[in-house]
Amino acid sequence: MAEGERGGALVPIRPIPPEPAPLPDPRLSDVDCWGRSERARALCRLLYDPVYRNWFRAEWEGLEKIPATGGALLVANHAAAIPSDAPVIMHGLETELRRPVYALADFLFRQTPVVGTVWSRVGGVAAHPDNAYRLLREQKELVLVFPEGTKGTAKTYGSRYRLRRFGRGGFVEIAMRAGVPVIPIAVVGAEESMPTLWKSPALARLLGLPYFPVTANMLVLGPVLGLLGYFPAKFKLRVLDPVHFDVPPDQERYSKSRVMEEAEGIRVAIQEALHDMLRDRQSVWRG
Amino acid sequence: MAGPGRRVLVTGLSTFWGGRVAQALEQDPSVEVIVGLDTEEPTVELDRTEYVKADQSYSILNRLVKATRVDTILHTFLVVDSTRSSGRALHEINVIGTMNLLAAAGAPGSTVRNLVVKSSTLVYGAGHRDPYWFREDMSRTSRVGTRVERSLLEVEDYLSDFADDNPHVTVSLLRFANVLGPDIRTPLSRLLDLPLVPAIGGFDPLLQFVEENDVVRAILHVMDRGIPGIFNVAGDGRLPWSECAALCGRRILPILPPFGAERLLAAFDRFTELPPEVLSLLRYGRGVDNSRLTSTGFRYTCTSAGTVEAYAKAARLRRIVGESPAYRWERDVETFFRNSSAVVRDEP
Numbered sequence: 001m002a003e004g005e006r007g008g009a010l011v012p013i014r015p016i017p018p019e020p021a022p023l024p025d026p027r028l029s030d031v032d033c034w035g036r037s038e039r040a041r042a043l044c045r046l047l048y049d050p051v052y053r054n055w056f057r058a059e060w061e062g063l064e065k066i067p068a069t070g071g072a073l074l075v076a077n078h079a080a081a082i083p084s085d086a087p088v089i090m091h092g093l094e095t096e097l098r099r100p101v102y103a104l105a106d107f108l109f110r111q112t113p114v115v116g117t118v119w120s121r122v123g124g125v126a127a128h129p130d131n132a133y134r135l136l137r138e139q140k141e142l143v144l145v146f147p148e149g150t151k152g153t154a155k156t157y158g159s160r161y162r163l164r165r166f167g168r169g170g171f172v173e174i175a176m177r178a179g180v181p182v183i184p185i186a187v188v189g190a191e192e193s194m195p196t197l198w199k200s201p202a203l204a205r206l207l208g209l210p211y212f213p214v215t216a217n218m219l220v221l222g223p224v225l226g227l228l229g230y231f232p233a234k235f236k237l238r239v240l241d242p243v244h245f246d247v248p249p250d251q252e253r254y255s256k257s258r259v260m261e262e263a264e265g266i267r268v269a270i271q272e273a274l275h276d277m278l279r280d281r282q283s284v285w286r287g
Numbered sequence: 288m289a290g291p292g293r294r295v296l297v298t299g300l301s302t303f304w305g306g307r308v309a310q311a312l313e314q315d316p317s318v319e320v321i322v323g324l325d326t327e328e329p330t331v332e333l334d335r336t337e338y339v340k341a342d343q344s345y346s347i348l349n350r351l352v353k354a355t356r357v358d359t360i361l362h363t364f365l366v367v368d369s370t371r372s373s374g375r376a377l378h379e380i381n382v383i384g385t386m387n388l389l390a391a392a393g394a395p396g397s398t399v400r401n402l403v404v405k406s407s408t409l410v411y412g413a414g415h416r417d418p419y420w421f422r423e424d425m426s427r428t429s430r431v432g433t434r435v436e437r438s439l440l441e442v443e444d445y446l447s448d449f450a451d452d453n454p455h456v457t458v459s460l461l462r463f464a465n466v467l468g469p470d471i472r473t474p475l476s477r478l479l480d481l482p483l484v485p486a487i488g489g490f491d492p493l494l495q496f497v498e499e500n501d502v503v504r505a506i507l508h509v510m511d512r513g514i515p516g517i518f519n520v521a522g523d524g525r526l527p528w529s530e531c532a533a534l535c536g537r538r539i540l541p542i543l544p545p546f547g548a549e550r551l552l553a554a555f556d557r558f559t560e561l562p563p564e565v566l567s568l569l570r571y572g573r574g575v576d577n578s579r580l581t582s583t584g585f586r587y588t589c590t591s592a593g594t595v596e597a598y599a600k601a602a603r604l605r606r607i608v609g610e611s612p613a614y615r616w617e618r619d620v621e622t623f624f625r626n627s628s629a630v631v632r633d634e635p
Binding site for chain 1: 415523533
């Protein structure tokens with residue numbers, strides 16, 4: 001028997017202090033501290049399911065690469081004047097994996113009455129780095145982010161499936177700090193669901209929007225219905241291999257060159273997957 | 288000569304917090320002397336606290352600190368509810384009062400070794416670019432638009448300079464979230480008392496509350512242990528404004544327009560008690576991370592939702608039996624009970 005072990009037996013066993021009883025928390029709604037409500041989400045899934053299944057006919061590849069537990073930062077390409085990819089990804093993952101997904105989005109949502117509240121109840125979170133960090137590190141949730149931001153959705157039809165700059169690599173830094181992998185997702189179909197033909201910078205400035213698109217949907221369905229009516233483009237989503245960073249979490253800062261390099265690597269991986277998927281695509285509508 | 292016990296100066300004795308803190312200190316046998324300073328007479332029953340009347344900007348502080356040789360100052364006299372005083376008075380109390388307090392505490396030969404200041408999470412503001420949980424080291428993202436916020440930020444600036452210049456003084460700064468409780472009236476509690484609770488159309492922000500007793504406990508916690516630093520004090524969790532109303536048995540009425548509510552209310556300033564800082568809170572809400580204080584061993588007695596529920600219960604009782612009678616301080620009576628030989632006192 002080792003010296004240390006014998007010594008340990010002589011120490012009197014101290015009673016384990018009782019775990020403090022959790023405080024009563026008389027909540028009436030199921031809105032969590034991020035504003036997401038599972039009930040609102042369930043209703044949203046119920047209403048959205050026909051769109052997901054019959055309109056976009058979303059098809060996934062490589063879903064098994066997304067872990068059943070633990071945090072992960074999902075990164076996807078972003079498209080369509082009013083993005084159709086975020087709801088498809090969130091709905092798909094929540095129904096297939098039965099895990100909540102929080103989607104980071106522009107602060108603009110939070111400012112908009114009604115839209116901001118609804119968006120928050122169905123899992124939208126303002127894209128503040130600290131929000132993402134807490135969701136990933138402390139709550140070990142799935143967080144979806146579109147690093148292209150509005151630059152992705154503001155593209156006109158001519159530059160479809162050409163990925164924009166991935167911000168300043170902030171998403172990589174958050175994943176490093178939170179100690180979670182980045183899982184890239186390539187999405188085909190969103191671009192054609194609401195293609196932007198032309199943009200009006202003057203109107204955008206007037207309305208305080210990041211961009212004001214004139215979409216093909218507006219030409220076909222009229223200016224109002226065109227905001228909601230997506231074309232039935234076939235959605236295909238491919239989950240790529242998770243990217244793990246072998247760096248210790250919770251560091252004050254990470255090498256900027258490493259961050260940029262990883263971000264660019266992820267961007268290239270998604271871009272190549274998109275090219276690959278587009279090569280195999282027979283038809284925009286049938287896939 | 289000063290005895291071995293603590294000698295504590297409480298500012299704002301007649302305010303809700305000052306009175307509460309002084310009452311709690313009276314229970315503590317290790318506290319030998321409690322001096323309470325205010326411009327008005329105390330509003331709670333006090334047993335051994337000495338009340339000193341001062342003017343708003345506390346110009347007698349220097350003398351008082353020297354004479355009483357206090358070692359601890361609890362600065363609870365910061366106005367955070369801007370409906371309670373005019374802009375000028377607010378500046379006078381918060382900024383000039385704190386300046387004089389710090390000058391007295393930092394004067395050569397000062398005996399002050401502990402300083403606890405009760406600030407507010409108002410210093411973070413409320414805006415759409417905010418993180419959902421403010422840590423103590425994060426700065427606000429929204430513009431400083433209101434007097435009360437500006438004055439509190441100035442106070443915090445003075446305080447951080449003071450802490451740098453006086454390393455021998457333990458300075459604790461507590462930032463309290465919105466307080467609710469059976470005994471205190473705040474702009475939000477007044478809204479929750481209305482038959483229909485006003486809200487801004489299209490917004491249902493997540494709010495965070497701290498129970499009034501947890502406020503007092505937090506002040507005593509950092510004082511007793513002499514913990515320096517800045518701490519957020521707020522119950523766990525956040526809940527939507529509509530749910531706060533529901534817990535109080537009310538419904539919300541989205542009567543305030545989503546755009547231009549600030550200007551509209553400014554026009555009706557006299558009739559409503561909705562200052563701009565409350566309006567931005569009703570739009571975006573605010574959350575603060577309370578883990579720094581809990582890591583020092585502090586335990587809350589209520590979560591945010593628990594705080595609202597406790598308030599709702601108290602409000603229900605109040606509607607049936609009415610306000611509890613207010614205590615009236617009468618100097619002659621107090622002097623009689625404390626000093627008269629006719630009063631029979633138990634020997635300690």
